[in-house]
Amino acid sequence: MNTTMRNAGMLIAAAAAVALFSIPSPTPWNPYEISMGERLLPPGTEHWLGTDHLGRDLLARIIAGARPTIGIGLAVLLVSIAIGVPLGLLSGMKGGRTDSIFKPIIDGFMTFPDYLSAIILSALLGPGLMSMLIAVIAVKWVRYARLARSVALAEKEKDYAAMALLSGLSPVRLVLKHILPHAMGHVAALAAADLGKIILLMASLSYLGLGSQPPAPEWGSMLSEGRAYFHAAPHLMLAPGLAVMAAVLLAGFAGNRLRDRYDVKLKGGAE
Amino acid sequence: MFAISKLSIRSGSQELVRSLSLELQDGEWLGLAGESGSGKSLTAAAIGGLLPRPLSCSGSILWNGLELLGLDAKSRRRLLGSEISYVFQDYRNTFTPFLTIGSQLTELLEAHLSLAARDRRQRCLEELEQAGLPAERVFGSYPYQLSGGQLQRAAIAAALLLRPKLLIADEPTTALDSLSSRKVLGLLDAAKSRFGISIIWITHDLRHARRHADRIAVMRTGSIVETGSARQVLEHPAHPYSRRLIASVPPLRREMPERLAASAGLEGEDPLDHPR
Numbered sequence: 001m002n003t004t005m006r007n008a009g010m011l012i013a014a015a016a017a018v019a020l021f022s023i024p025s026p027t028p029w030n031p032y033e034i035s036m037g038e039r040l041l042p043p044g045t046e047h048w049l050g051t052d053h054l055g056r057d058l059l060a061r062i063i064a065g066a067r068p069t070i071g072i073g074l075a076v077l078l079v080s081i082a083i084g085v086p087l088g089l090l091s092g093m094k095g096g097r098t099d100s101i102f103k104p105i106i107d108g109f110m111t112f113p114d115y116l117s118a119i120i121l122s123a124l125l126g127p128g129l130m131s132m133l134i135a136v137i138a139v140k141w142v143r144y145a146r147l148a149r150s151v152a153l154a155e156k157e158k159d160y161a162a163m164a165l166l167s168g169l170s171p172v173r174l175v176l177k178h179i180l181p182h183a184m185g186h187v188a189a190l191a192a193a194d195l196g197k198i199i200l201l202m203a204s205l206s207y208l209g210l211g212s213q214p215p216a217p218e219w220g221s222m223l224s225e226g227r228a229y230f231h232a233a234p235h236l237m238l239a240p241g242l243a244v245m246a247a248v249l250l251a252g253f254a255g256n257r258l259r260d261r262y263d264v265k266l267k268g269g270a271e
Numbered sequence: 272m273f274a275i276s277k278l279s280i281r282s283g284s285q286e287l288v289r290s291l292s293l294e295l296q297d298g299e300w301l302g303l304a305g306e307s308g309s310g311k312s313l314t315a316a317a318i319g320g321l322l323p324r325p326l327s328c329s330g331s332i333l334w335n336g337l338e339l340l341g342l343d344a345k346s347r348r349r350l351l352g353s354e355i356s357y358v359f360q361d362y363r364n365t366f367t368p369f370l371t372i373g374s375q376l377t378e379l380l381e382a383h384l385s386l387a388a389r390d391r392r393q394r395c396l397e398e399l400e401q402a403g404l405p406a407e408r409v410f411g412s413y414p415y416q417l418s419g420g421q422l423q424r425a426a427i428a429a430a431l432l433l434r435p436k437l438l439i440a441d442e443p444t445t446a447l448d449s450l451s452s453r454k455v456l457g458l459l460d461a462a463k464s465r466f467g468i469s470i471i472w473i474t475h476d477l478r479h480a481r482r483h484a485d486r487i488a489v490m491r492t493g494s495i496v497e498t499g500s501a502r503q504v505l506e507h508p509a510h511p512y513s514r515r516l517i518a519s520v521p522p523l524r525r526e527m528p529e530r531l532a533a534s535a536g537l538e539g540e541d542p543l544d545h546p547r
Contacts, residue, residue: 095324096324158364159359159361159364159365160364160365160366160367160368162321162359163357163359163365163366164367165319165321165351166319166321166351166352166356166357167351167352167356167357167379167382167429168347168348168349168350168351168352168353168379168382168383169348169352169378169379169382170348170382173382177367177370177378178367178370181369182367182368182369185369
């Protein structure tokens with residue numbers, strides 16, 4: 001993928017984010033307002049994307065749903081990184097007993113597919129936004145822990161790490177200045193793919209009725225609501241489905257851009 | 272001064288370094304020679320307290336009356352870099368890849384001295400200059416932007432930055448072409464005469480030993496089999512292993528065609544540098 005495309009992706013993502021998060025209500029319609037006379041209207045001049053089974057404006061709901069969907073996805077991602085990376089670095093750098101505690105935990109979590117563990121966890125915790133968040137973070141942090149651990153394991157053996165210690169730098173400084181940035185490049189690359197996956201995972205949980213609860217506009221639960229009317233009014237599923245897809249794609253573009261910024265070799269263009 | 276006595280390094284029941292004793296005078300250049308696996312680098316790691324986890328060591332390493340084995344982490348950190356410093360073989364990995372050389376040099380100064388930012392920079396530039404490098408450019412460069420020889424010279428600048436009294440150079444020239452090796456060894460020579468630094472030069476290549484080392488210790492399977500002045504060990508090796516080691520240095524003949532010498536990376540090599 002060329003730089004122009006990635007830059008364009010970044011720009012669109014940034015513009016969309018600013019628009020979605022700064023403007024209180026970009027459409028004249030209230031996403032919660034039920035209007036039984038206008039149920040299941042197809043896309044038209046008045047309701048650009050049509051209305052849902054309760055006559056609510058779909059565009060307004062999509063836009064209102066962007067905040068919980070993307071915002072919470074981003075928050076979940078950041079919390080997962082904030083938990084996983086320090087633990088992974090600690091485990092990898094310390095090695096020995098510390099590592100023998102963390103390694104089986106990490107491996108254990110990695111054995112189950114994301115979806116399965118997330119569904120089981122949020123089902124155990126009961127449906128609702130909070131339990132979905134906990135479930136997704138619980139599933140996701142291990143990936144960052146594993147990544148940071150493997151980076152720490154690899155990098156601490158390298159000469160520059162030994163050199164830093166042999167020059168009298170403290171281990172904490174070695175980790176923060178010489179190893180963490182190394183891990184962050186990889187973390188950015190993983191996070192790039194992950195933001196999309198998290199959005200998708202949360203939408204799936206909401207679709208299954210485990211996450212966000214009606215009447216809150218959330219893309220996953222909107223998909224779920226639209227399913228019953230799929231034959232009569234396909235736009236009910238199409239709109240939130242496309243919104244999820246666009247968010248996932250843009251997150252991917254933005255992530256790639258971020259990864260490139262972190263990679264010194266790509267930036268310098270030498271060698 | 273510096274003295275190792277009865278140093279043993281074990282991995283489980285296996286003894287990798289056996290009761291090694293060694294002394295080093297102020298301003299002395301000691302060549303520690305021996306084949307790979309003879310325990311040279313382990314000894315160097317033990318001095319810095321950086322033995323890999325399953326290895327344990329016993330004995331004593333005295334530095335100006337201070338016992339280095341079992342030294343607490345804080346005192347060790349104060350000592351390393353400022354009094355004892357290291358240069359490694361693999362110049363490509365000596366510096367953290369995503370930080371500029373300058374930031375890594377200044378970090379060293381930060382860790383040991385309290386200097387104003389401008390003085391730190393100035394000090395680093397002087398040291399790079401001293402190492403024969405285009406100081407400003409190297410200061411702002413990432414490691415991958417420099418050649419191998421430049422990197423190794425920058426590594427030496429880093430090692431000498433705090434005017435240490437002992438430099439442990441673990442095969443600093445092994446990965447370099449012979450011209451760069453010369454420059455690197457020349458820098459060490461200059462440091463020795465400029466501020467009387469002692470050098471432990473770990474090597475398996477005795478080609479340059481006669482010119483640079485004062486004394487040579489030959490190591491084999493974890494113990495020193497012979498020590499003596501460089502001339503004595505190179506010309507009249509007493510131990511059969513020393514004789515084999517010296518004989519194994521690849522001979523360079525005057526009649527070697529120039530093209531061949533160049534393709535073998537031996538251009539500019541002085542055949543007389545090779546001990547007979």
